[in-house]
Amino acid sequence: MDQHIAETAGYHDEQWHSHGHQKESFVTKYIFSQDHKTIAKQFLITGMFWAVVGGALSSVFRLQLGYPDMSLEWLRPILGGWITETGQLDPEFYLAMITMHGTIMVFFVLTAGLSGTFSNFLIPLQIGARDMASGFLNMLSYWFFFASSVVMLISFFLETGPASGGWVIYPPLSALPQAMQGSQGGMTLWLVSMAIFIVSSLLGSINYITTIINLRTKGMTFTRLPLTIWAFFLTAVIGVLSFPVLFSAALLLIFDRSFGTSFYLSDIYIAGEALSHQGGSAILFQHLFWFLGHPEVYIVMLPGLGITSEIIATNSRKPIFGYRAMIGSLLAISVLSFIVWAHHMFVTGMNPFLGSIFMILTLIIAVPSAVKVFNYLATLWRANIRFTPGMLFSIGLVSFFISGGLTGIYLGNSAIDIQLHDTYFIVAHFHLVMGAASFFGMLAGVYHWFPKMFGRMMDAKLGYIHFWLTFVGVYLIFFPMHYIGIAGFPRRYYSWTNFDVFNSFTDLNIFVTIAAIAVMASQFIFLFNFFYSMFKGRVAPANPWKSNTLEWTTPIRPEHGNWPGTIPNVYRWPYDYSKPGAEDDFIPQNVPFSQTLESNFPHENDLIGLEKEEEGIVIDENETH
Amino acid sequence: MHPHKFALWLFIVSILMIFASMTSAFIVKQGDGSWLDYNLPSMFWFTTAVIITSSGLLQWGYFAAKQDQLKKLKILLAFTIVLGLVFLVGQWYSWVQLVSMDVFFVGNPGGSFIYVLTGLHAFHLISGILFLIIVLISALKNKVHSKNLVRIEMCATYWHFLGALWVYLLVFLVFYH
Numbered sequence: 001m002d003q004h005i006a007e008t009a010g011y012h013d014e015q016w017h018s019h020g021h022q023k024e025s026f027v028t029k030y031i032f033s034q035d036h037k038t039i040a041k042q043f044l045i046t047g048m049f050w051a052v053v054g055g056a057l058s059s060v061f062r063l064q065l066g067y068p069d070m071s072l073e074w075l076r077p078i079l080g081g082w083i084t085e086t087g088q089l090d091p092e093f094y095l096a097m098i099t100m101h102g103t104i105m106v107f108f109v110l111t112a113g114l115s116g117t118f119s120n121f122l123i124p125l126q127i128g129a130r131d132m133a134s135g136f137l138n139m140l141s142y143w144f145f146f147a148s149s150v151v152m153l154i155s156f157f158l159e160t161g162p163a164s165g166g167w168v169i170y171p172p173l174s175a176l177p178q179a180m181q182g183s184q185g186g187m188t189l190w191l192v193s194m195a196i197f198i199v200s201s202l203l204g205s206i207n208y209i210t211t212i213i214n215l216r217t218k219g220m221t222f223t224r225l226p227l228t229i230w231a232f233f234l235t236a237v238i239g240v241l242s243f244p245v246l247f248s249a250a251l252l253l254i255f256d257r258s259f260g261t262s263f264y265l266s267d268i269y270i271a272g273e274a275l276s277h278q279g280g281s282a283i284l285f286q287h288l289f290w291f292l293g294h295p296e297v298y299i300v301m302l303p304g305l306g307i308t309s310e311i312i313a314t315n316s317r318k319p320i321f322g323y324r325a326m327i328g329s330l331l332a333i334s335v336l337s338f339i340v341w342a343h344h345m346f347v348t349g350m351n352p353f354l355g356s357i358f359m360i361l362t363l364i365i366a367v368p369s370a371v372k373v374f375n376y377l378a379t380l381w382r383a384n385i386r387f388t389p390g391m392l393f394s395i396g397l398v399s400f401f402i403s404g405g406l407t408g409i410y411l412g413n414s415a416i417d418i419q420l421h422d423t424y425f426i427v428a429h430f431h432l433v434m435g436a437a438s439f440f441g442m443l444a445g446v447y448h449w450f451p452k453m454f455g456r457m458m459d460a461k462l463g464y465i466h467f468w469l470t471f472v473g474v475y476l477i478f479f480p481m482h483y484i485g486i487a488g489f490p491r492r493y494y495s496w497t498n499f500d501v502f503n504s505f506t507d508l509n510i511f512v513t514i515a516a517i518a519v520m521a522s523q524f525i526f527l528f529n530f531f532y533s534m535f536k537g538r539v540a541p542a543n544p545w546k547s548n549t550l551e552w553t554t555p556i557r558p559e560h561g562n563w564p565g566t567i568p569n570v571y572r573w574p575y576d577y578s579k580p581g582a583e584d585d586f587i588p589q590n591v592p593f594s595q596t597l598e599s600n601f602p603h604e605n606d607l608i609g610l611e612k613e614e615e616g617i618v619i620d621e622n623e624t625h
Numbered sequence: 626m627h628p629h630k631f632a633l634w635l636f637i638v639s640i641l642m643i644f645a646s647m648t649s650a651f652i653v654k655q656g657d658g659s660w661l662d663y664n665l666p667s668m669f670w671f672t673t674a675v676i677i678t679s680s681g682l683l684q685w686g687y688f689a690a691k692q693d694q695l696k697k698l699k700i701l702l703a704f705t706i707v708l709g710l711v712f713l714v715g716q717w718y719s720w721v722q723l724v725s726m727d728v729f730f731v732g733n734p735g736g737s738f739i740y741v742l743t744g745l746h747a748f749h750l751i752s753g754i755l756f757l758i759i760v761l762i763s764a765l766k767n768k769v770h771s772k773n774l775v776r777i778e779m780c781a782t783y784w785h786f787l788g789a790l791w792v793y794l795l796v797f798l799v800f801y802h
């Protein structure tokens with residue numbers, strides 16, 4: 001045991017001093033930095049850039065859906081040839097835009113932007129480590145992400161446009177260049193970009209898991225970890241297991257596209273001509289894709305849930321309700337997420353018996369999800385709530401998780417799904433439960449940890465305005481979509497005005513479009529607040545939210561290495577808020593029980609002896625030098 | 626466990642997932658029918674023997690490093706690398722054999738899959754050889770010895786994994802081709 005501690009401490013030491021003493025130049029400090037905090041900010045800024053691009057795309061295609069006759073001539077300076085002679089949006093470019101919107105939001109914003117930012121920033125700070133297990137691989141992870149971003153961006157400027165087959169890139173549409181313009185160069189770049197993205201994501205995840213398992217400070221047992229860390233940990237585990245499968249799917253697609261194999265292709269006629277591809281199966285792609293695809297939706301969701309647990313407990317001034325149940329439900333969700341993928345494939349002609357099995361497994365996921373919701377509500381119940389902007393966004397997340405999760409239960413039933421599949425009902429479901437909820441998790445995280453990131457506070461008033469406009473707006477956008485979807489309105493259609501049945505929805509579509517553009521516009525309040533506060537915001541106190549976790553024990557602007565002296569030890573779980581008998585309404589994790597005799601429970605008093613013993617074998621990091 | 630070793634294991638898990646998904650895809654596709662039947666190239670038996678021998682040599686080299694027999698270590702490492710290259714050449718000839726049996730990469734997926742599986746494995750094996758070369762270079766500088774084993778341990782783990790992976794693929798192909 002002693003030896004083990006010495007080993008880890010020695011490791012810390014060696015790693016830390018190898019770069020701690022060097023003078024950092026601008027390039028090593030801000031560009032090719034190996035400091036997890038800087039890398040986190042790089043992910044955040046890149047993610048924000050992509051969020052703006054993805055949002056702008058959605059505004060344009062919402063205009064098309066709300067006002068199909070509108071002249072978009074004013075977009076010609078940007079979109080050029082994609083605006084037709086009559087001033088309309090090119091139908092193929094419409095498909096390109098929804099494809100890019102989905103890809104950007106799911107992978108670049110809510111995977112890289114969210115996990116990349118908060119896993120990087122919070123893991124070392126909250127577990128008490130100097131940095132990630134490998135700063136170098138961490139840096140590579142960002143630059144691979146950057147490279148994949150560049151490739152994806154380039155695809156916008158191809159003459160034939162970016163990929164257009166939907167974010168799920170189903171073959172044969174995506175496999176045959178002659179099928180549509182977007183399946184030419186754009187699709188190739190999409191695949192290249194995603195292959196690089198997968199490498200980036202794997203490097204990141206491997207680092208997160210290794211760091212959490214190996215570099216926790218003394219006393220930080222798994223049952224004392226903040227729920228944020230549990231969520232990031234399981235997100236990374238899901239990533240390591242599922243992204244390689246997307247790689248396989250993409251690789252076979254690359255072979256089909258560029259080398260003429262037939263993994264996904266068979267019996268295809270284009271323009272009356274038979275293709276030579278024989279023996280493949282398009283359904284095979286769907287299996288491979290959704291084996292990643294469903295875990296991916298939880299890769300997007302879990303970090304937000306972790307962030308929310310932390311923020312809700314802190315601002316309710318109460319211990320999180322059911323800490324172990326929260327961990328258990330995260331574990332259950334992670335395991336189950338790998339065995340439900342075929343609920344995206346109920347209409348592929350699968351054996352109804354198999355369909356029923358996937359239906360039952362899918363519905364079981366609702367149980368751990370409901371446990372989480374119940375625990376959030378129980379934590380909020382009769383709490384002394386402080387409505388900080390971060391808290392509001394966290395509560396917003398819970399609201400979206402409920403309303404979007406409920407429709408998931410409908411969709412999980414194959415008999416209902418066969419009617420609702422590929423309608424706007426699906427769009428409503430996943431935008432609430434995944435899109436809006438994770439976005440709110442990300443925003444909550446930014447508001448909450450901004451003081452730690454930049455040493456300044458964001459403006460709370462602007463935060464409130466931002467919250468209410470966005471929260472109400474999101475419901476105004478996505479609630480009506482349920483009705484349109486139940487009526488059978490298909491998703492991914494450029495125009496519906498040729499169908500008489502759907503003409504009665506014109507007003508509703510206009511309404512949704514206005515709400516969408518309003519929400520998009522209110523995000524600029526956030527962007528202003530973010531960049532303004534970075535330079536001009538009120539200087540932050542050391543622990544602005546009176547929180548228990550370790551990151552608030554660092555200096556206000558931590559240097560590379562995080563703690564100037566030794567790393568604090570941990571003696572308790574992170575949720576000792578409003579403990580009866582305690583002086584303050586919070587007791588940070590690094591306060592030993594021997595200093596809080598007035599509030600200890602009997603079994604905690606028993607731990608005091610242990611604390612003393614352990615103190616004897618603490619190895620001072622600098623001692624080895 | 627040393628954090629870098631731990632990371633290596635995670636890396637191995639992700640590679641395993643690639644091959645697990647590929648072999649599952651193989652089974653699913655086969656279940657669809659319209660499958661090409663063929664015999665496995667006899668070359669596979671030779672390359673399997675080569676890769677297993679190379680693993681043995683590397684392990685022997687590792688023991689040598691543990692006992693600070695540096696000269697033996699260098700020779701064994703070099704031989705491991707040579708056998709790795711022989712394996713790659715052998716795999717190439719197995720493709721030649723496949724072509725002579727009219728099993729092509731472009732054509733029925735039944736045939737394409739065997740190229741993908743072996744090609745993907747060969748690709749990873751090249752990364753293993755690069756790793757071996759790095760260790761050999763540091764061994765030549767006498768930097769691998771009983772007090773500095775982490776690198777050769779990681780290299781051995783990876784190399785044994787690649788060997789085991791090949792054996793898995795072979796057994797899989799014998800039963801399912």
Ligand code: HEM
Nearest residue numbers: 297301343344362366405408409411412421422430433434
């Ligand atoms: C109560 C739990 C949930 C259930 C039972 C459920 C069920 C389903 C089902 C059956 C579908 C397929 C609909 C179709 O295409 O016909 C679906 C689609 C989807 N769900 Fe959920 N879901 C749940 C929670 C979630 C969560 C938490 C997320 C994300 C964080 C999510 C994200 C998505 C996405 C992105 C799609 C659509 C993918 C696409 O076709 O483009 N769902 N859901």
Ligand SMILES: [Cu+2]
Nearest residue numbers: 294341343344
């Ligand atoms: Cu799903």
